[in-house]
């Protein structure tokens with residue numbers, strides 16, 4: 272087996288020598304960095320198994336800059352070193368993804384066990400990744416961002432069942448990626464390239480449902496002035512995604528079940544039976560078992576649809592995904608934005624009842640608020656998420672002005688977003704002139 276390699280980040284030559292010798296004595300290969308730049312260079316050139324990071328190294332970097340290194344070092348485990356009094360800092364580091372911490376001055380015995388534990392985690396992760404890759408070659412994320420265990424399991428499940436034809440039932444809270452999973456199942460299965468048709472069951476009026484799904488023939492009811500294909504026919508050869516299936520009216524549930532049992536159906540007013548080949552994927556944020564007890568969902572349909580079950584979890588239960596998803600959204604905004612440590616911490620500390628959808632919305636608005644700045648600030652985030660930023664309230668002077676300005680900026684950003692950044696339309700919505708809007712945008716640093 273190759274020697275395991277450790278990156279030691281510390282700027283004190285005496286400590287570098289001492290700690291370096293201890294680690295070398297334990298049989299590890301050690302490289303040393305003293306500044307954030309050196310960390311970047313060494314990480315780019317080497318495959319480290321572990322990083323030992325001293326968080327307080329002025330002037331090399333401040334604790335904040337040390338914390339900022341953490342997200343970029345994943346998935347390599349990081350053990351942070353802090354002074355005895357820095358419990359707070361250690362906890363912040365862990366919330367940002369550090370694996371463990373060591374108090375300074377270091378005790379060589381504790382160093383040894385902590386390093387061994389971290390390397391064991393690293394080795395197990397490697398092995399797991401290898402097994403996953405062997406079982407399922409192709410290791411892209413399929414658009415499912417996140418490095419939590421939940422996401423890793425979700426991806427491996429999607430990869431395994433995508434190539435099959437079994438029905439899939441996706442359950443989970445709203446905004447957790449159920450539709451994204453349905454699309455990934457389609458895109459990575461044998462039906463990729465064929466249609467993916469989503470039926471948003473909650474959005475179709477009950478009286479139109481049958482026609483929407485099965486289609487109708489000319490003259491079959493008032494207003495049916497020509498033949499029209501339904502969504503099931505449109506999905507032939509591909510995937511039919513029944514979104515929010517719990518919202519489907521009971522009479523429709525009976526008709527859908529009949530189609531699922533026979534594989535064929537009649538359009539409204541149609542005389543010939545149509546046969547299609549579709550894969551069924553359903554999703555719901557409701558507890559279908561409760562609905563079955565209440566007799567608002569048919570159990571026979573449930574058993575037809577159930578197939579393999581996939582559960583998406585609430586974002587708050589996988590806080591580690593928050594930083595990764597947030598950074599990828601920020602990087603994709605135009606112009607690309609960054610999130611510094613305080614912003615990441617703020618995001619991680621929230622509960623996100625609307626899950627990824629809410630996170631996405633908050634970041635897009637915050638990116639717009641940040642205007643020309645490269646970093647999205649905590650104030651931008653608080654404002655975007657509808658919270659009055661603390662700074663607006665602690666300002667000694669101009670308390671009212673500051674809050675009014677903040678509110679004005681928020682209203683302008685919202686109006687711009689509502690109107691696809693069309694200045695004329697946004698100005699009309701706000702009841703001001705276009706020139707007035709442009710002046711205000713300039714004052715708020717908005718483009």
Ligand SMILES: Nc1ncnc2c1ncn2[C@@H]1O[C@H](COP(=O)(O)OP(=O)(O)O)[C@@H](O)[C@H]1O
Pocket residue numbers: 414415416417443444445446447448449450451452583596627628631
């Ligand atoms: N793991 C994830 N990685 C990246 N984007 C995600 C993830 N989960 C959800 N999203 C995004 O969040 C939004 C809501 O997801 P969606 O699939 O519509 O949720 P649901 O159907 O559960 O309400 C979408 O824009 C989706 O692309």
Ligand SMILES: [Mg+2]
Pocket residue numbers: 446449450514
């Ligand atoms: Mg949805």
